[in-house]
Each structure stands twice: as structure tokens, then as C-alpha cells.
Amino acid sequence: xSEPTNDQKPDLVESPxxxxxxxxxxxxxxxxxxxGGVVVPVLTVVLAFLLGGLVVxxxxxxxxxxxxxxxxxxxxxxxxxxxxxxQSSIAAYNLTQTLLQATTLIFTGLAVxxxxxxxxxxxxxxxxxxxxxxxxxxxxxxxxxxxxxxxxLFAIIAATLAGAAWAGIAGVLKxxxxxxxxxxxxxxxxxxxxxxxxxxxxxxxxQTTAAGQSTNPVSNDIAHSAELPVIWxxxxxxxxxIGFFIAIAALVVFWALINRTTLGYEVRAVGFNPxxxxxxxxNVKKNVIRAMAISGAFAGLGGAVDMLGYLYHYGALDVQxxxxxxxxxxxxxxxxxxxxTAVGVFxxxxxxxxLIYGTTQGLSSNVIQPELASNLTxxxxxxxxxxxxxxxxxxxxxxxxKRLRPQRRAQAPAKAAA
Amino acid sequence: MTxxxxxxxxxxxxxxxDPASTGYVALGLGAFAAFLAIPPIEARSPTWPIVVGIVAxxxxxxxxxxxxxxxxxxxxxxxxxGIGLGILATRSGTGNLESVFDATxxxxxxxxxxxxxFGAIAGMFSERSGVINIGLEGMMLMGAFWGVYGxxxxxxWVVGLLVGMASGGVLALVYAYFAIxxxxxxxxxxxxVNFLAVGITGYFFQQFYNGQVSGQVxxxxxxxxxxxxxxxxxxxxDLSLLTWASFALVIVSYVVLxxxxxxLRIRACGEHPRAAxxxxxNVYAIRYCCVVLSGLLVATGGVYLxxxxxxxxxxxxDMTSGKGFIALAAMIFGNWRPAGAFAAALLFGxxxxxxxxxxxxxxxAATLFxxxxxxxxxxxxxxxxxxxxxxxxxxKPYAKQ
Numbered sequence: 132x133s134e135p136t137n138d139q140k141p142d143l144v145e146s147p148x149x150x151x152x153x154x155x156x157x158x159x160x161x162x163x164x165x166x167g168g169v170v171v172p173v174l175t176v177v178l179a180f181l182l183g184g185l186v187v188x189x190x191x192x193x194x195x196x197x198x199x200x201x202x203x204x205x206x207x208x209x210x211x212x213x214x215x216x217x218q219s220s221i222a223a224y225n226l227t228q229t230l231l232q233a234t235t236l237i238f239t240g241l242a243v244x245x246x247x248x249x250x251x252x253x254x255x256x257x258x259x260x261x262x263x264x265x266x267x268x269x270x271x272x273x274x275x276x277x278x279x280x281x282x283x284l285f286a287i288i289a290a291t292l293a294g295a296a297w298a299g300i301a302g303v304l305k306x307x308x309x310x311x312x313x314x315x316x317x318x319x320x321x322x323x324x325x326x327x328x329x330x331x332x333x334x335x336x337x338q339t340t341a342a343g344q345s346t347n348p349v350s351n352d353i354a355h356s357a358e359l360p361v362i363w364x365x366x367x368x369x370x371x372x373i374g375f376f377i378a379i380a381a382l383v384v385f386w387a388l389i390n391r392t393t394l395g396y397e398v399r400a401v402g403f404n405p406x407x408x409x410x411x412x413x414n415v416k417k418n419v420i421r422a423m424a425i426s427g428a429f430a431g432l433g434g435a436v437d438m439l440g441y442l443y444h445y446g447a448l449d450v451q452x453x454x455x456x457x458x459x460x461x462x463x464x465x466x467x468x469x470x471x472t473a474v475g476v477f478x479x480x481x482x483x484x485x486l487i488y489g490t491t492q493g494l495s496s497n498v499i500q501p502e503l504a505s506n507l508t509x510x511x512x513x514x515x516x517x518x519x520x521x522x523x524x525x526x527x528x529x530x531x532x533k534r535l536r537p538q539r540r541a542q543a544p545a546k547a548a549a
Numbered sequence: 550m551t552x553x554x555x556x557x558x559x560x561x562x563x564x565x566x567d568p569a570s571t572g573y574v575a576l577g578l579g580a581f582a583a584f585l586a587i588p589p590i591e592a593r594s595p596t597w598p599i600v601v602g603i604v605a606x607x608x609x610x611x612x613x614x615x616x617x618x619x620x621x622x623x624x625x626x627x628x629x630x631g632i633g634l635g636i637l638a639t640r641s642g643t644g645n646l647e648s649v650f651d652a653t654x655x656x657x658x659x660x661x662x663x664x665x666x667f668g669a670i671a672g673m674f675s676e677r678s679g680v681i682n683i684g685l686e687g688m689m690l691m692g693a694f695w696g697v698y699g700x701x702x703x704x705x706w707v708v709g710l711l712v713g714m715a716s717g718g719v720l721a722l723v724y725a726y727f728a729i730x731x732x733x734x735x736x737x738x739x740x741x742v743n744f745l746a747v748g749i750t751g752y753f754f755q756q757f758y759n760g761q762v763s764g765q766v767x768x769x770x771x772x773x774x775x776x777x778x779x780x781x782x783x784x785x786x787d788l789s790l791l792t793w794a795s796f797a798l799v800i801v802s803y804v805v806l807x808x809x810x811x812x813l814r815i816r817a818c819g820e821h822p823r824a825a826x827x828x829x830x831n832v833y834a835i836r837y838c839c840v841v842l843s844g845l846l847v848a849t850g851g852v853y854l855x856x857x858x859x860x861x862x863x864x865x866x867d868m869t870s871g872k873g874f875i876a877l878a879a880m881i882f883g884n885w886r887p888a889g890a891f892a893a894a895l896l897f898g899x900x901x902x903x904x905x906x907x908x909x910x911x912x913x914a915a916t917l918f919x920x921x922x923x924x925x926x927x928x929x930x931x932x933x934x935x936x937x938x939x940x941x942x943x944x945k946p947y948a949k950q
Contacts, residue, residue, distance in 0.1 A: 329914065
């Protein structure tokens with residue numbers, strides 16, 4: 132309850148034990164945000180990679196070589212201008228795939244970050260993303276007579292609204308009955324996963340209508356009029372589409388919404404302290420539902436952009452494969468690492484985008500197989516969330532940094548005197 | 550909780566006038582409406598389910614009008630659902646009906662409820678001591694994988710059980726350190742534990758088994774009971790040893806939590822840690838023990854998943870698929886009490902068993918039936934019937950002064 136205000140009472144922040152034990156999630160995250168800057172996320176990532184490396188080492192692989200291969204797999208060696216043309220084009224291709232993956236993570240990361248700002252933990256990004264994907268596929272396949280711009284807009288808006296509605300269920304349940312959003316969003320994830328499996332599965336309503344494909348559990352391809360233009364690479368090989376710029380735009384919208392609007396002010400106020408917000412005349416229930424819906428809208432938009440940008444179709448097996456450790460969950464690590472800010476989410480999604488692609492399809496290594504390395508991504512993700520969640524650790528790091536500074540200042544005059 | 554508590558103090562006549570009792574009667578009638586149309590009663594005319602269902606709905610609305618709105622509307626909804634299900638059942642063929650509603654449905658209910666019972670009781674110990682354990686899912690997954698590993702390397706399911714339990718305990722210890730000592734946010738920390746478990750089990754599953762367990766490992770045996778008659782033998786005559794262990798656990802945990810000094814200490818830490826500390830209880834020690842115990846117990850549920858009759862000695866990537874969270878919901882639905890959690894776990898187990906059995910109607914829609922337990926969990930946490938009361942200090946880190 133006694134959340135210290137940094138500006139007025141700087142001495143209170145010196146005791147992180149008290150600061151960390153009170154206040155809501157958003158208030159605590161904000162505190163560590165003020166406390167840490169970029170040092171703590173960087174330290175967290177380094178620590179997570181170190182521990183991940185230990186696991187690799189313990190199972191008899193060389194962690195340095197493994198990480199170098201993952202780095203190359205993410206296409207980051209493209210920056211260093213590989214010598215041969217073949218290497219260069221492989222690296223460029225890998226980099227486009229990393230950016231495609233990062234695009235998705237920007238959306239799911241923003242979804243988690245927005246709910247966090249309202250003091251809620253949306254771990255249903257996976258389901259909301261899937262709902263957006265399904266709706267975008269449905270609209271992209273049907274209405275094939277439309278011209279490009281209206282068709283794309285229609286699909287994107289419908290998918291965004293669907294994502295908002297899906298997350299809104301959890302928001303409404305939280306506001307009216309107090310059901311914890313962690314459990315309700317997880318349940319909504321599984322409902323979305325099984326429903327999508329049924330929709331795309333053999334005999335399902337969205338299964339392909341192509342001849343001789345009646346047992347193939349995938350959807351139809353969306354119409355050409357619904358596809359987003361590709362800007363880097365070729366369409367047939369999953370080139371980078373303009374979805375990346377839609378994601379950048381979403382980052383700007385997130386920043387403006389949170390920092391420059393009344394809605395954002397109310398959402399943040401509820402996140403800091405719901406009681407104080409209610410006392411100040413803010414409708415807490417309305418904001419809980421609203422924040423959850425906007426959060427789901429980001430994830431739903433992400434699903435639409437992926438579907439129209441490069442997936443074009445989706446299958447029951449894809450749904451099942453993404454059920455654990457999918458993009459919705461990595462979005463949590465992205466948002467936490469990015470301190471729930473737009474800039475942070477951008478860099479967090481680049482890191483995890485590279486990590487995901489670099490440990491799966493992009494990886495060609497004789498040190499560590501992709502099947503093994505993809506799990507390394509999950510371990511690193513878990514460690515990042517674990518360390519970021521321990522804000523006492525963060526505050527300790529920050530405080531020791533602060534404690535070092537006056538010592539240096541004290542040493543400086545001493546040297547000058549000598 | 551309050552309704553029952555008042556009921557015990559008041560005379561029977563007053564209890565009957567309480568709208569709550571009418572509400573519970575309506576709830577029972579609503580379920581009975583659907584029950585009429587299925588074996589063993591199996592009414593073939595839709596009249597009876599409709600009549601009983603309408604009575605249940607009417608009683609529910611009456612209860613709602615007398616102030617018990619949540620219970621009343623819940624009962625009314627159950628009545629309508631009963632009518633719908635009853636009509637559906639009378640329309641379907643008797644052959645299908647009898648293959649769905651037979652004694653093995655009971656056996657499957659117990660079987661599918663077992664990991665949930667372990668999980669719910671595990672979560673209860675942790676939360677009663679004041680630590681929210683969202684990481685149940687991950688600890689269960691650890692138990693499932695390392696149980697197979699232990700059974701494979703040790704050559705016996707006993708080794709598997711011990712290794713599996715230990716793995717859950719170790720992960721719980723890590724979580725306890727972050728939640729209790731570092732005072733990390735418990736929801737975020739628990740989620741991290743879940744991610745870690747998926748990564749760790751996936752990594753070592755690939756490293757040791759290349760993604761598939763080859764060959765048969767020793768599994769937890771079933772307890773065969775003969776001479777009970779056809780129905781009982783099919784329902785409880787062939788349950789897993791761990792299923793029986795889960796029944797025993799419910800009773801033991803009730804006794805430990807509510808009838809022993811140690812249980813009183815655990816509950817004190819969850820309700821008012823400062824007061825507990827003042828009278829000399831070591832809050833940190835109690836919380837560490839409870840979280841680790843919670844990890845051991847939920848990992849037992851995980852071992853059941855992989856080494857029990859359903860898994861039969863195999864592990865699948867992320868095989869818990871939300872069961873840890875359903876167990877958590879069962880604990881909340883059961884109001885942080887062993888008997889309540891057990892009943893809720895049975896309800897979720899029943900819905901899973903029903904979803905499996907309903908596949909005889911349509912293999913195509915079988916996937917769709919799988920959402921039944923998740924929908925039910927959603928309805929349960931939303932609290933259709935009565936509000937639940939969490940331990941007062943649940944999820945709040947304790948800083949010693």
C-alpha cells in the first residue's frame with residue numbers, strides 16, 4: 132500500500148525489501164523499470180544464455196559452437212557480408228525469416244504488455260492469435276471477388292475484433308465474477324486450439340475443398356486479393372511482407388495509446404492501484420474489460436498479418452504443434468524483457484525471433500540438432516521470465532550499482548588531492 | 550460455505566425456508582432431468598426430462614428472486630441444460646447410449662481425475678501456506694518425463710515414481726526460492742516454471758530418446774479386485790495403484806491440514822504470516838516445505854500420466870496439456886478444501902471421460918468434444934455456484950521484520 136514515490140522520497144527506495152513486497156504487479160514492474168534501465172534486461176539475457184549453455188555443455192555439446200550456429204541460423208551473419216554469394220543469399224533468406232518471426236512476436240508481445248499495464252497477466256495470447264488466424268483465413272478464402280484493399284482491410288479488422296472478443300471473455304469474467312485471468316485465458320487457449328483443430332481437420336468447415344484432398348487436414352489458400360505485398364524475398368519462399376511495417380505501426384499505436392490518451396492513463400492508473408483509481412473516479416471494471424479486449428486485439432491482428440502475409444493456409448497439425456511454447460507464450464518473455472514498453476517489445480521480439488528461427492528451420496549444424504535446439508529456446512525463455520519476475524534480484528543489482536557510484540565519487544576527490 | 554455453516558446451527562425448519570436449500574434441490578433436479586434419459590433408467594419418452602427440468606428451472610428462478618441470484622440462475626441453467634440433454638439422449642440410439650453410459654465411464658472418470666486430484670491437493674498445500682503455485686503444470690510435466698526416465702534406467706516403476714517425484718520437488722524448490730526468498734511475483738514466477746519445464750523435458754526427451762520412448766518400460770500396476778459383481782468390477786475393480794493412492798491422499802491431507810498442529814501452522818502462515826511469526830512459527834520453513842511437498846505431490850500426478858494406464862510408459866512432448874491448470878481450478882472450485890477439491894477433480898475427470906466416450910457419436914466432432922473439460926473449468930472459475938474464499942495471505946510474499 133505504501134508505494135514509495137521516487138521523486139519525493141529517494142531515501143525510501145534504498146530499502147528494496149519494502150518496495151517489492153507491496154503494490155500490484157504493474158506498480159512493481161514500473162518500479163523495476165525506473166530502477167533498471169537497460170542493464171537489467173541485458174544482464175537477464177546474458178545469465179539465461181549462460182545457464183542454457185550449461186545445459187548444452189552438460190549434455191555433451193560445445194555451447195559456443197552451438198550458439199554460433201544458432202546466430203548463423205538466424206541469418207545475423209548477413210550483417211558481416213559472407214564471402215560467397217550462396218552463403219550471402221542463405222543468410223539473407225534466414226534474416227527475412229527472423230524478421231517474419233519477430234513480426235509475430237511484436238504483436239503477441241504487445242498483447243501481453245498492454246494487459247500488464249492494467250495489472251493483468253494475459254497468458255492467452257496463443258488463443259487470441261489463433262482466433263485471429265482462423266478468422267483471417269476464413270475471410271481470405273471466402274469473399275474472393277473483392278478487390279485487394281477492401282479485402283485485406285476487411286480480413287484484418289474482423290480478425291482484430293475476433294481477437295478482442297476472445298480476450299474480452301476473460302476480461303468480462305474478471306470484472307463480473309473475479310475469475311483470475313491466468314486460468315481463464317489458459318482455458319480459452321485450449322478451447323481455441325481444439326476448435327481450430329476441428330475447423331481445419333478432416334471434414335471440418337474450413338478444411339480444403341481441393342480435389343483429392345479430403346483427408347488432408349489443412350485449410351484452403353486465401354485468395355490472391357487478400358495477400359499482403361512482399362517487400363524482401365519472393366512470395367513463393369515466404370518473403371518478408373509489409374506485415375513488418377504494420378507491426379512497427381502497432382508499436383507506435385501502443386506507445387501513443389498508453390502514454391498520450393485518457394484511455395491509457397486510466398488503464399495505467401488501474402494497473403498501479405485499482406483502489407486509488409476507483410477513488411479517483413475511474414471505472415475499474417470497465418478498464419479491466421477494455422484493457423483485456425485491446426490486448427486481445429493486438430494478438431488477433433498478429434494472427435491476421437501472419438495469415439495474409441506469408442502463411443496463406445493453416446493446418447490442424449500446425450495448431451497442435453504450436454500448442455506448447457507457441458508465439459503467444461514467447462510473447463510473455465518478450466513483453467517482460469521489454470519492460471512492457473513499445474521500444475522494449477521491439478528489441479525483445481528481435482531477440483526471440485532470431486532465437487526461434489535460428490534454433491529451428493534456419494539451423495544447419497553438426498553441433499546441435501534443431502530438434503534439440505528448439506527446446507533450448509524454451510529453456511532460455513523460461514529463465515528470462517524467471518529472472519525478470521524476481522524484481523528483488525533486479526533491485527539488488529540496481530542498488531549495488533547505485534552504492535558503487537558514491538564510492539567512486541568519493542574516490543575521485545581523494546585522487547585529485549593526492 | 551456460509552450456507553452450510555448456518556444450516557448446522559439453525560433448526561431444520563429454518564434450513565428448509567432458506568432459499569439456498571431450494572437452490573441446491575433445483576440444481577440436483579436439473580442434473581436428474583438429464584439422468585432420467587440415460588442408462589440405467591433410460592426413459593425413452595422426452596416427457597419426463599422436460600417435466601423435471603421445468604420444475605428445476607422454476608425452483609431456480611424462485612431461488613434467484615429470493616436473493617440467492619448466483620445459485621438460482623445456476624440452477625435454472627442446469628434445469629434447461631438437463632431438458633436439452635434429456636431430449637438429445639432420448640433421440641439417440643440405445644446402443645450408443647449404453648456404450649457411453651456404462652461402468653467403464655466410472656472407471657475412466659476416476660482414472661482421468663487422478664492427476665487432477667494430486668494436482669489439486671498439491672496446490673492446496675502450497676496455497677494454504679500462502680504461496681500461489683501456478684507452476685503446477687510444469688512440475689506435473691517434470692514428473693511425467695523423469696518418471697519414464699527413472700523407470701527406464703532403474704528398471705522398475707518404483708524408481709520411476711521416486712525420480713519423477715524428486716524432479717517435481719527440485720523444480721518446486723527453485724520456485725520456492727524465487728517466490729519466498731527473492732519475493733518474485735508468484736504468477737510470473739510460476740509461469741516461468743511452466744516454460745522451463747516444457748523446455749527441460751523437451752530437451753532431455755530429445756537428448757535421451759530422440760523424441761520417442763522405444764521399448765516398454767515398467768508401469769505402475771493396476772489393483773485387481775475380484776468378486777464384486779459385474780458392475781463394481783468394471784467400475785472400481787481395475788483401477789491404478791496411484792488412483793487408490795490419490796483417494797488416500799485426500800483423507801490424509803484433510804487430517805493433516807485440519808486435525809494436526811502442523812496443519813494449523815500451515816494455515817496460520819497462509820492466513821496471517823505475521824501473527825504466525827509472532828507466536829514462533831518459522832514462516833519461511835513452513836512455506837518452503839509446503840511448496841516442495843506440493844511439487845512432490847503434483848509430480849506424482851505427472852508420473853501417473855506417463856506410467857499409469859493411459860500413458861502406459863510413454864512420454865509425449867507437453868503431455869500435461871493444461872491439466873495442472875485444471876487441477877488449480879479444481880482446488881479453487883473446491884474452496885481450498887480436500888473434499889471439495891476431490892469432488893471438483895471428479896467432475897472435471899467425468900467431463901473428460903464423457904468427452905472420450907462421446908466419440909462413438911461422431912469421430913469427426915471428437916476433437917470438439919475435447920473442449921468440454923476446459924469449458925467446464927472456465928464456468929467453474931467464473932464461480933457459478935457460490936463464491937470461494939482464498940487464504941488471506943495467498944500470494945503475498947512475507948518479509949520478516
